[in-house]
Amino acid sequence: MSTKVLVVEDDERIRTAVRLALENEGWEVVEARSGEEALQVFPEANADIVLIDIMLPGIDGFEVCRTVRKQSDIPVVMVTARDDTHDVVAGLEAGADDYLTKPFAPKELSARIRALLRRVRIPTTELSNLEFGDLKILPDQGQVIVGERTTHLTRTEFQLLIELASAPGRVFSRDELLERVWGRGYFGDGRLVDVHIRRLRKKIEPEDAKPRYVITVRGFGYKLQG
Amino acid sequence: MPIRFRRGVRLRARVTLAFGLSALLLTTVLSIVTYLLVRDNLLETREQSAQSVATVNANQAQRRIIEEIDTGTTRDLLSNLRGVRAESTPAIRLDNTWISADPVLFEAPGNIHNELLDLVSTSDSSGAKMKYRLSNGTPVLVIGFPLTASNALYFEATPLDDIEDTLNALSQILIVTSAGICLLGIAIGAFASRRLLLPVEKVGQAARAIATGDLTARLEVGRDRDLEQLTDSFNQMATNLEERIQADAKFASNVSHELRSPLTTIMASLEVLNSDKDTLNDASSVALDLLTEDLERFRQLVEDLLEISRYEVNANALDLERFLLNEFLRAIALQSGNQFLEIEFLNCAEETIIEADKRRLARVMNNLLENATNYAGGATRITVKQANNDIEISIEDHGPGIPEEERNTIFERFARGAEGGRRGKGTGTGLGLSLVAEHLKLHGGQVNVKSHANGKDGSVFSITLPKVIK
Numbered sequence: 260m261s262t263k264v265l266v267v268e269d270d271e272r273i274r275t276a277v278r279l280a281l282e283n284e285g286w287e288v289v290e291a292r293s294g295e296e297a298l299q300v301f302p303e304a305n306a307d308i309v310l311i312d313i314m315l316p317g318i319d320g321f322e323v324c325r326t327v328r329k330q331s332d333i334p335v336v337m338v339t340a341r342d343d344t345h346d347v348v349a350g351l352e353a354g355a356d357d358y359l360t361k362p363f364a365p366k367e368l369s370a371r372i373r374a375l376l377r378r379v380r381i382p383t384t385e386l387s388n389l390e391f392g393d394l395k396i397l398p399d400q401g402q403v404i405v406g407e408r409t410t411h412l413t414r415t416e417f418q419l420l421i422e423l424a425s426a427p428g429r430v431f432s433r434d435e436l437l438e439r440v441w442g443r444g445y446f447g448d449g450r451l452v453d454v455h456i457r458r459l460r461k462k463i464e465p466e467d468a469k470p471r472y473v474i475t476v477r478g479f480g481y482k483l484q485g
Numbered sequence: 486m487p488i489r490f491r492r493g494v495r496l497r498a499r500v501t502l503a504f505g506l507s508a509l510l511l512t513t514v515l516s517i518v519t520y521l522l523v524r525d526n527l528l529e530t531r532e533q534s535a536q537s538v539a540t541v542n543a544n545q546a547q548r549r550i551i552e553e554i555d556t557g558t559t560r561d562l563l564s565n566l567r568g569v570r571a572e573s574t575p576a577i578r579l580d581n582t583w584i585s586a587d588p589v590l591f592e593a594p595g596n597i598h599n600e601l602l603d604l605v606s607t608s609d610s611s612g613a614k615m616k617y618r619l620s621n622g623t624p625v626l627v628i629g630f631p632l633t634a635s636n637a638l639y640f641e642a643t644p645l646d647d648i649e650d651t652l653n654a655l656s657q658i659l660i661v662t663s664a665g666i667c668l669l670g671i672a673i674g675a676f677a678s679r680r681l682l683l684p685v686e687k688v689g690q691a692a693r694a695i696a697t698g699d700l701t702a703r704l705e706v707g708r709d710r711d712l713e714q715l716t717d718s719f720n721q722m723a724t725n726l727e728e729r730i731q732a733d734a735k736f737a738s739n740v741s742h743e744l745r746s747p748l749t750t751i752m753a754s755l756e757v758l759n760s761d762k763d764t765l766n767d768a769s770s771v772a773l774d775l776l777t778e779d780l781e782r783f784r785q786l787v788e789d790l791l792e793i794s795r796y797e798v799n800a801n802a803l804d805l806e807r808f809l810l811n812e813f814l815r816a817i818a819l820q821s822g823n824q825f826l827e828i829e830f831l832n833c834a835e836e837t838i839i840e841a842d843k844r845r846l847a848r849v850m851n852n853l854l855e856n857a858t859n860y861a862g863g864a865t866r867i868t869v870k871q872a873n874n875d876i877e878i879s880i881e882d883h884g885p886g887i888p889e890e891e892r893n894t895i896f897e898r899f900a901r902g903a904e905g906g907r908r909g910k911g912t913g914t915g916l917g918l919s920l921v922a923e924h925l926k927l928h929g930g931q932v933n934v935k936s937h938a939n940g941k942d943g944s945v946f947s948i949t950l951p952k953v954i955k
Contacts, residue, residue, distance in 0.1 A: 270746055276753035312675050331535060340745050344802070362748035362784055365756045435804065445816035446847050478807040478840065 263287045264307035264375065267297040267323060268338070269315050273361075277310070280365035281319065286372075294318030298326055308372055312338045313350060315417050321353040328354035332413040334375035338363070348380060351454035354416040357441060358451075375415070376444035391485050394463055394472055396424055403463060410462050419455050420463070423473065423483035431482040456481055496685075497678045509667040512668045515657035519574025523655055527648045527785070528616075531569070535626055536614065537571040540640040543630040544578065545614070545641050550632070561583045572644050578602075581639040590642060593618045597627065597640070603636050616645070624649050650663030684712050688719055693730060700727040737794035742914050744787045752781060782914065789916035798904040803842040810876065811835045813843070814867060826864055833871035840953045845924040849932075850878075853946050857882040861943060875930075875949045883943040892934050896922040925950060 268274040271292070278288040289304045292296035294315045301309070309327060312455050313320035317388050328404055337350035337358040350358050357371050389396040395404040398421060403410045411418065422439045423431060431439075437447035440455075456475075460467045516733070536728020549562050563575045564586050576585030583591040591597055596619050604613035612630035624645040630763030632639050687704060694702035703723055704716045751844050755777055762770055794803050811828070818826045856863040870877045887895060899915040918932075925932050937943050 270750075272750040273753070276750045276757070279757045280753040284758055336855060340742055344804075361745040362752050362787075367751045432808075434808075443814075444820075446820065446842070446844065449804065478805075 261285060261287050262308070262372075263289060263304065263306045264372065265289045265291060265297065265301065265304050265309045266312045267291045267294065267309065267315065267320070269293060269312065273312075275433050277368070282368070283365075284369045286369075294320070294323045297323050301327060302330070306333065308334045308336065309376060310336050310338060310368070310372075311355070313346060314340060321349055324350065324353040324355055328413075332411070334372075336368075336371055336412060337376070347450055348454055350460070351451065354413070354458075355408070370442075377442075389427075390406065391424075391427070391472055391483065392466065396420065405463050405465075412459070412462060416455060416459050416462070419452075420459060420483075423481065427485045430476045430480050430482045436481070452481070463483075488869075490744065496674075497682055497706070498680035499679065501671055501674035504677065505671035508670025508673075509663065512666045516656075516663050516801055520652070520656055520659060521927070524648075524652050527651065528645070531645065531648060532614070532626060534642070535569045535573070536628060536645045538567075538573075539612075539630070539639075542566045542568070542575055542641060542727055543632065546575075547632045550577070556584055560586065561642055569643055570643055572645075574642045576640045576642070577632075577637050578640065590619070591640065593620055596846070598657075601627060601629060602638070606631055606641070612751050657753060658896035684709075684715065688715065690806065691719065691723070695723055700730060706818040734794040737790055741787050741791040741794065752784070756778060773777040783896070786914040786916070789914050789920060792920060793923070796927075801927055804844065805842055807838050807840045808843060810837045810839050810869060810878075813846070814850070814869070814878075817847060818867070819852070819853055821854045821858075823854055823858075823864060825869060828867045831868050831870045833869060833876075837869070837871070837876070837952075839950070841928060841950060842924075846950075849921045849924050849948060850880075852921050853880045853948070854947070857884065857919060860884055865943070870953070872949075874952050876952050877949045879938070879945050879947040879948055881943065881945050886936055886942055887934055887944050895934065896932065921948070 264281055266274055266277055266281070266288055268277065268290075268294055274290055274292070278290060281288050289300060289306060290336050291300055297309075297311070298318070300378045308484050309321045311323050311327075315323070320337060324337065327333065327335060334357075335356040337394075339346045339350060339358060340361045347358055356375055359368060359371065379419060389398075393406045396402075397404070401417060402419070403420065405411055418440045419436065420434060431451045433449040434445055434447070436452045437443040437449070438445075441447060441451060443451075456473055457467075460470050460473055463472060472483055474482050476482060502641075545566065546562060546906065550559055559577055563577065563584065566575045567573075568575060570918045574585060574587045574590055576583055576587075576591045578591075585591050598615065601613065606616070608629075608631060610630065610633065612628060614628040616624070616626050626645055627640060628643075629640045631639055642669045653698070676724060684707075691702045700723070703720045706713070706716055706720075747925055755773070758765075758773055759777065762773060811830070814828050817822055818828065829862050854864050857880060861882035864880050864882050866881045868879045868881070870879070896918050898919045921932050928950045930948060932946065932948045934944050934946050937945060
């Protein structure tokens with residue numbers, strides 16, 4: 260079965276052009292003209308990935324993203340017409356896995372989609388269950404247990420945690436994490452990493468103000484502390 | 486209409502000087518008046534008492550020497566007379582002869598003026614007097630009376646040196662005091678002018694802040710009514726300026742934003758067309774290429790305009806991170822199609838780590854490399870130098886070079902050199918170099934261009950930026 264992309268975009272021309280370009284890649288496209296329509300079709304659409312424009316009339320893109328996130332860990336790409344820090348960070352904090360700025364080249368879009376659709380990659384074959392104090396990572400089951408409770412991570416968050424856990428104590432630069440998790444080159448946007456680290460901390464740290472596991476090494480990057 | 490300020494001495498110095506001079510003038514007048522009053526008063530008192538004492542003494546002498554004048558008894562008589570001061574000396578002049586306890590005083594030439602002798606001998610019983618200096622320099626008051634009965638003249642000389650000493654001391658005190666008050670005036674002037682000019686200083690600071698791009702700088706509204714008007718109009722001016730600039734920037738931002746949606750559609754549609762390019766005939770295929778190329782340039786222009794409009798509203802914050810300069814430069818070279826470019830670290834390690842906004846610095850390097858590709862046949866070498874805490878990255882090319890007179894203007898928006906004016910395939914947007922300058926300014930760095938030191942053709946674009954941003 261081919262990959263199905265849900266495209267949420269109010270501008271009919273953009274929606275159509277993007278559909279044509281994605282279909283050209285051999286993917287199936289489901290269109291939604293508004294936030295309301297998106298939330299309505301999402302449960303039955305059975306999409307593999309969602310592309311959401313931030314500026315929608317009515318329910319905006321952030322809200323659509325948050326609602327989708329509550330129901331599923333499906334990869335979400337936000338599309339913004341502004342690359343201000345505010346919009347990008349707000350989109351990522353709403354739960355998006357990646358973002359694109361208009362105007363984007365369709366090739367760029369399909370590259371992002373491919374990177375997100377890759378199944379979670381386990382860096383070392385020998386990586387068995389990992390334990391850091393109260394934090395347990397079960398890579399084969401795709402599960403993280405904090406204390407007694409299983410925490411639900413999105414695929415991107417999980418991939419990020421796995422990369423850090425592959426070498427506990429080692430500092431990973433933002434570039435390295437961008438490359439490994441998002442398949443981005445040297446000039447990727449470090450904010451992707453920063454916001455995902457924040458999201459990850461909210462889910463696994465006992466206190467997100469005082470991180471115990473995911474530590475920031477100022478000016479260099481992040482590490483997972485055993 | 487420009488407001489003219491007087492050049493030359495600074496305002497503060499002028500205020501201070503005015504205070505000092507006023508103090509000097511005031512104390513000088515006061516001192517002179519004081520001195521004159523004291524002098525006249527002292528002399529007058531002395532003269533009055535000398536006069537009355539001398540009158541009494543003259544009368545006494547008159548009574549005693551009424552019949553005969555004998556030098557011996559007269560001298561005894563004179564020595565018994567008490568003048569107004571112990572140093573007062575009485576004398577009798579008879580037939581051109583002086584009889585006195587101190588004949589030297591009266592007989593020394595010039596000590597008793599002929600004029601005085603004439604005045605006394607022709608005067609009535611009230612006598613005559615004169616103030617002058619003796620030949621030994623002592624100031625003296627000489628009073629004389631004619632002794633009517635005996636055809637003799639009575640004189641009494643009273644030295645005024647004590648008064649002179651007092652007056653000398655007084656004048657010294659007055660001079661020192663005047664100088665002191667003058668200095669105090671200067672000090673008060675300096676203090677007052679500083680206080681007085683503090684608001685002016687603040688206006689200056691705010692104006693400088695605005696001039697250097699901080700449009701939000703405002704003056705604090707104080708409680709002083711005299712300054713309120715200045716503060717209000719300055720702040721009003723700054724607000725107007727800020728609004729104007731923001732409106733311009735907002736317009737540019739809106740325009741770019743509105744352009745982004747159709748650009749997205751066009752880019753996606755063009756890609757669909759490009760994937761079926763084989764089925765097009767030659768003319769359509771060339772047209773499609775043209776469209777694709779110019780679309781890319783148009784997209785870049787919109788991006789650049791948007792970036793510049795962000796600079797206008799100061800909505801730019803650096804996203805700083807530390808990274809290996811070497812790795813960064815190699816990635817840039819690779820990305821911009823200059824993978825064989827020589828990168829040389831002249832006086833610093835290849836492991837040099839710098840702190841910068843990577844996205845912006847990448848834009849800076851890309852724009853400079855692209856500039857070299859478009860106008861100079863491509864960059865030939867990149868060198869890295871360290872000077873103090875600055876890193877200098879130079880991009881060399883062997884192109885036609887940039888004439889001296891254009892070197893400052895090429896960093897302005899939409900500036901193109903005379904050569905660059907011929908738009909060929911792949912020329913830039915005209916905003917590239919100005920963005921280079923803006924990005925570097927935000928980092929506290931700068932860019933400049935010069936010719937090769939060895940006189941060869943081509944230019945060297947050098948950017949400097951602090952190794953660590955404070």
